[in-house]
Amino acid sequence: METAFTVLALGMLVAAAAAMSLRNLIHCALCLVGAFGGAAGLFLTLGAEFVAFAQVLVYVGAISILIVFALLLTSTRAVETAQPWVPPRGLGPTVAGLVTGLLLAAVGLSPGLPEKTAATSAVSVQELGRELLTRQAPALLAVGLLLTAALIGAVVVALREPPPTSGKEEPPA
């Protein structure tokens, strides 16, 4: 178990470092897929089967494709960006620092995890589902609302206003 953790963690670190440092953006995205796969492996070593498979299904199968699509669809044409009010070099570390600080604060303020006892067994999918739909239901609903809002936002952004009638046929959508 220790060996598996070391190998997976090292692989993830290498993949993450490569994702940040490679010149070709597509290579970076593919390395990020490797890092996601390593995270799924780590979940497996912890006995969290469902989370590991969901990680592969959602991150390797969907999020990575989303990133790649975004890269391919935006790199060919010039993207107009507004001048940010914070210099870009400062923006990255600021956001990263804020997120890290928030996470650290959340971990630090939460009560300690219960000690592992002999009675503790791996959580089954049934228990996970029951917990998600009872005690954690507000969080699940909030995440669902957030995703719906993002989806509607994406549709609004992608929706093109029909051009004023110029006698020409509309280009196929």
Next chain:
Amino acid sequence: MFAVETLNQGPGSPGQLWMQWVPLSWQPAAAALLGAATIVAVFAGLFALTTWLERKGLARIQNRPGPNRVGPAGLLQPAADGLKMLLKEDIRPWAADPWVHTLAPLLKVVPVFCALAVIPFGRHLVALHLDAGLVFFLAMGAITEVALFMAGWGSRNKYSLLGAMRAIAQLISYEVPLALAALTAVLAAGSLSLPAIVDSQAGWYPGGLARWHVFTPWGLAGLVLFFIGTTAKANRAPFDLPEGESEIIAGHLVEYSGFKYALFFLGEYLLLFGYSAVGITLFLGGWRAPFAWLDWIPSPAWFALKLLACIAWFIWLRGTVPRLRADQLMHFAWKFLLPLGLLANAAALLWQATAGWDFAGASLLRWGLAGGLVLVPYQVLGRMLLGAAAGRPRHYRFAD
């Protein structure tokens, strides 16, 4: 009863004999190796057989003999093809990305072989019993999207890239109705484990008909949705736009030759077998017999029979249906299959909620309610999407 049990244990007993020779500490590794080797051998063999079946079947549909030169009735054609693929030169374009181009075929095949491990092929015949087996299968199936993108982008060819973009758009879109269709059976069984889903279809209706999910209104809808999604996921006609030989000269496969090309085909057929097997497990009773009086036939034989029937159905479909347009593909997935998938789940919930009904004509009413919940929107939605074309008589430009 003893004979049935012996027949069911049949496929596993050579393995058990072999395991007795292995030292105790090596047994887990040896068992895993044995299971993996069996799956690889059986499904690679089935792939070879299916290429022959498909060429023969398509030839029959098109009124020509098909392969008939190598071996009796052309049966050795797959061996000849494999040998040819092995001996061909492996060409990598000068501009292609060496790593991405080489890794793509591997990433297409390996996850699909892993996915096959969770399918129960017989009464005691499952290589990897996972609590979340269905999620594992879908996750492994999702990795092929990355493989297709790598193949398309790594080849540095505009047709490859176009094919990859088409493939990803199609795979992501059809993943949704596929997962929704699978969810109906999960709702009924209350479990994500495939053997448990097979167990939920145990028993017989009065009259000896098996209690398969397909014999319920939501199960029938789920099966149809699942197999439409399977056709799209496996890139088969009428959903073979990513290859589209007449438009984008085979898409992501343009720059592949030799055995890498064969690996892509192996991956595609394995995906078809895997999704068919999961469809059988979810809705067609898995390895269970359709009638009580046929229960003595060993379970792996039933599974093989059902799988071959599914393959025959997909060959027939490929021979009869023309390719869709890209916009038809997207409209079909998002405007038609997605709402019907949600409704099939609602019907499954209704079926569960009314399971306790116990008065005269209860089952007829249940059938009417749950079936109407799917069938009425099917008609209404279909007519709405077709628009004015639904009312006009059909006109075939080249066939009248």
